[in-house]
Amino acid sequence: xxYNIVYLGNYKWGYGNPADLISGPGSRIxxxxxxxxxxxxxxxxxxxxxxxxxxxTMEQPITSLETGTTAVILRLEGGHWFQNKMRVIGIREQKIxxxxxxxxxxxxxxxxxxxxxxxxxxxxxxxxxxKVPE
Amino acid sequence: MKKIVLMGNPNVGKSVVFSRLTGANVIAxxxxxxxxxxxxxxxxxxKEGHEIIDAPGTYSLEPSNKAEEVALEMFGQADLIINVVxxxxxxxxxxxxxQILERKKPVILALNMWDEARHTGISIDLKKLEHExxxxxxxxxxxxxxxxxxxxxxxxxxRSAEKIEPMNESDRWIKIGKIIRNVQQVTHRHHTLRDWxxxxxxxxxxGFPLALAVIFAALWLVSFIGETLISYIxxxxxxxxxxIAIGISIRLGPGFLQELLIGKLIDGQIDYIQSMxxxxxxxxxxxxxxxxxxxxxxxxxxxxxxxxxxxRLATLTDTIFHRFxxxxxxxxxVFLGLGCNVPGILAARSLETKKQRFIAATLIAISVPCxxxxxxxxxxxxxxxxGYIFLVFATLFLVFVSSxxxxxxxxxxxxxxxxxxxxxxxxxxTVTVLKKTWMRIHWFLQEAIPFLFLGVLLINLLYTVGFVxxxxxxxxxxxxxxxxxxxxxxTALLIGFLRKDLAVGMLLPLGMSPMxxxxxxxxxxxxFPCVGTFAVMFRELGIRDMxxxxxxxxxxxxxxxxMMRLVLLGI
Numbered sequence: 001x002x003y004n005i006v007y008l009g010n011y012k013w014g015y016g017n018p019a020d021l022i023s024g025p026g027s028r029i030x031x032x033x034x035x036x037x038x039x040x041x042x043x044x045x046x047x048x049x050x051x052x053x054x055x056x057t058m059e060q061p062i063t064s065l066e067t068g069t070t071a072v073i074l075r076l077e078g079g080h081w082f083q084n085k086m087r088v089i090g091i092r093e094q095k096i097x098x099x100x101x102x103x104x105x106x107x108x109x110x111x112x113x114x115x116x117x118x119x120x121x122x123x124x125x126x127x128x129x130x131k132v133p134e
Numbered sequence: 135m136k137k138i139v140l141m142g143n144p145n146v147g148k149s150v151v152f153s154r155l156t157g158a159n160v161i162a163x164x165x166x167x168x169x170x171x172x173x174x175x176x177x178x179x180x181k182e183g184h185e186i187i188d189a190p191g192t193y194s195l196e197p198s199n200k201a202e203e204v205a206l207e208m209f210g211q212a213d214l215i216i217n218v219v220x221x222x223x224x225x226x227x228x229x230x231x232x233q234i235l236e237r238k239k240p241v242i243l244a245l246n247m248w249d250e251a252r253h254t255g256i257s258i259d260l261k262k263l264e265h266e267x268x269x270x271x272x273x274x275x276x277x278x279x280x281x282x283x284x285x286x287x288x289x290x291x292x293r294s295a296e297k298i299e300p301m302n303e304s305d306r307w308i309k310i311g312k313i314i315r316n317v318q319q320v321t322h323r324h325h326t327l328r329d330w331x332x333x334x335x336x337x338x339x340x341g342f343p344l345a346l347a348v349i350f351a352a353l354w355l356v357s358f359i360g361e362t363l364i365s366y367i368x369x370x371x372x373x374x375x376x377x378i379a380i381g382i383s384i385r386l387g388p389g390f391l392q393e394l395l396i397g398k399l400i401d402g403q404i405d406y407i408q409s410m411x412x413x414x415x416x417x418x419x420x421x422x423x424x425x426x427x428x429x430x431x432x433x434x435x436x437x438x439x440x441x442x443x444x445x446r447l448a449t450l451t452d453t454i455f456h457r458f459x460x461x462x463x464x465x466x467x468v469f470l471g472l473g474c475n476v477p478g479i480l481a482a483r484s485l486e487t488k489k490q491r492f493i494a495a496t497l498i499a500i501s502v503p504c505x506x507x508x509x510x511x512x513x514x515x516x517x518x519x520x521g522y523i524f525l526v527f528a529t530l531f532l533v534f535v536s537s538x539x540x541x542x543x544x545x546x547x548x549x550x551x552x553x554x555x556x557x558x559x560x561x562x563x564t565v566t567v568l569k570k571t572w573m574r575i576h577w578f579l580q581e582a583i584p585f586l587f588l589g590v591l592l593i594n595l596l597y598t599v600g601f602v603x604x605x606x607x608x609x610x611x612x613x614x615x616x617x618x619x620x621x622x623x624x625t626a627l628l629i630g631f632l633r634k635d636l637a638v639g640m641l642l643p644l645g646m647s648p649m650x651x652x653x654x655x656x657x658x659x660x661x662f663p664c665v666g667t668f669a670v671m672f673r674e675l676g677i678r679d680m681x682x683x684x685x686x687x688x689x690x691x692x693x694x695x696x697m698m699r700l701v702l703l704g705i
Contacts, residue, residue, distance in 0.1 A: 067337075084194065084196065084303060085193075085198065085553060086553075087229075087303075087307065088193035088194045088226065088229050088230075089193060089226070089553060089555060090223070090225075090226045090555075092307065100333055100336065100337070101333070101336055101337040101338065101341075101449075102338075103338050103449070103450075103452065103453055104338055104453070105453050106453070107338070107452055107453035108449055108452040108453070108462065108551070108552050110336050110337075110449060110556070114223065114225065114226070115222075115254070115323070116223060116555065116556070116558075117332065117336065117555075117556035118553070118554070118555050118556060119336075119445070119448070119449040119452070119462070119552055119553070119554045119555075119556060120551065120552065120553050120554075121452070121461065121550075121551020121552050121553065122551070123551055124551050124553065
């Protein structure tokens with residue numbers, strides 16, 4: 001599936017830099033910007049209004065995929081400790097990852113890598129950057 | 135004597151290999167974090183005796199919780215390592231293997247779950263793997279014992295890999311990538327029914343109703359098995375025993391020995407709950423009141439543990455447990471605590487921070503009723519109806535939730551997020567389940583009976599000396615004035631420190647109203663843990679945190695008791 005995505009960050013409507021709202025090709029989603037783990041909002045219609053071409057995919061955290069989507073892990077964002085913890089449990093760059101479940105109220109996320117399910121906290125998962133292959 | 139240490143990722147079957155090698159029994163389950171401490175055993179190789187150590191699982195040699203620290207400590211002491219590896223997940227497991235090899239200790243690799251790897255379409259070239267790692271590789275199926283013989287036979291061949299030099303993390307992953315491409319072939323696997331069930335039980339929409347159904351079914355089964363055991367086995371046994379006890383009573387005649395062994399006769403008859411003799415209450419309480427439920431509970435728990443359901447439950451409860459300053463894994467210590475608080479508090483070691491462990495231990499001690507506490511609640515309130523029993527458990531649940539919320543605010547420190555591997559569902563093996571249940575029952579009998587006897591002895595002594603009267607007088611303002619209970623209930627609270635279930639016989643003769651009994655039993659469960667729990671908390675938390683936990687418990691008991699009096703007695 002292909003998405004048009006506009007990123008609204010953790011700022012409410014009317015706040016923040018409009019540049020933050022749209023992620024261009026290869027641009028980095030501002031992660032550290034979500035200290036309170038507020039839900040991120042992706043609005044396809046807005047993307048079209050802003051003139052982002054349809055069929056354009058981009059990198060996004062595993063948490064913003066739809067349940068059941070398969071993607072490739074591009075990178076892990078965070079300190080050495082976090083990256084190491086993810087890698088030794090099986091979540092590594094270039095691995096194919098599937099989002100099995102996303103629990104409500106900012107609950108944990110269940111992913112599947114190498115035929116093994118792993119439960120990780122939402123904030124950790126937000127730092128796993130993936131790309132859905134076209 | 136060589137020290138041989140079993141090392142490997144969590145949930146690869148180290149404990150099963152350990153049992154196979156030493157013949158010693160240790161608890162093994164299907165979830166990461168079953169082993170939180172090391173166990174030692176002996177094994178003979180030729181004429182030489184070796185010490186075998188089962189270490190907790192760890193993903194790397196950089197520990198992230200207390201259990202992994204234990205693993206690292208064991209690694210330091212080892213003369214030889216048996217690296218147990220999950221063949222279905224070789225790539226990830228090799229990270230630890232390489233780290234171990236870099237430290238130049240003699241290693242032999244046990245490629246465990248070999249059968250499962252074959253079934254899932256994974257083939258591993260053993261010769262090539264041996265060549266790559268420069269150590270012997272033995273495929274094993276620890277559960278059935280396959281390959282264990284070869285493993286023992288080849289322990290002598292264990293050696294350190296000379297060509298593997300210390301490297302950094304990314305080089306290690308590159309090396310692992312090379313090894314995997316060289317030795318492993320995976321045929322694509324289609325999703326099976328098992329995968330489907332696995333996903334249904336972990337997704338929120340289907341997972342929560344399933345969890346509720348499973349837990350209710352489990353509770354129903356425990357009470358059904360427990361009651362069946364009582365009415366068909368234990369009660370008939372005691373019917374046979376009564377004439378013997380009466381015979382002993384008559385032979386002894388009135389006097390101190392009769393008081394001690396048989397206790398008070400009620401209407402000329404032995405009352406197993408209230409008589410308080412070593413040969414009456416001292417035997418009846420553990421065998422006829424607690425043991426049947428212990429058997430039932432541990433049987434069901436073993437099935438739960440071996441199926442692999444617990445980590446899924448941990449995922450579902452994660453959001454709620456974060457409010458209590460823990461994460462989802464906290465449900466596992468709580469679950470174990472329902473049998474006995476001691477293993478529950480020990481299991482909290484798999485939580486990462488001190489704050490999490492403190493909250494888990496305190497909450498378990500205060501509001502998770504173990505089987506002895508349950509037996510007490512049912513024993514006292516059973517005759518009055520299920521409604522009163524429900525009141526006690528509802529109060530305990532409220533205490534759990536509110537204490538969790540409060541402790542989360544009060545305690546300083548981090549509550550990191552969950553990061554838990556979900557094992558595949560496996561069919562529990564009947565023999566393994568029965569063996570595990572037996573081990574735990576054995577442990578209960580060993581621990582509980584001395585304390586019960588001690589408790590009965592102490593009660594008799596204290597009554598004779600007049601200590602009971604004196605203590606009752608001191609605590610009268612709190613017990614009578616604040617909780618609205620007769621002052622004699624103080625002794626029951628005191629004896630509850632030794633064994634909670636003994637308090638049944640002490641509360642019943644006081645002629646309290648059902649509501650007063652509800653207050654008394656609730657207070658007995660929350661005011662203070664029993665001596666065994668106290669000891670393990672002391673060991674796990676240290677003296678300062680232990681004092682904090684105790685103060686919190688006393689405070690909670692005081693507040694809850696007063697509130698219950700207001701609500702239930704209306705005065």
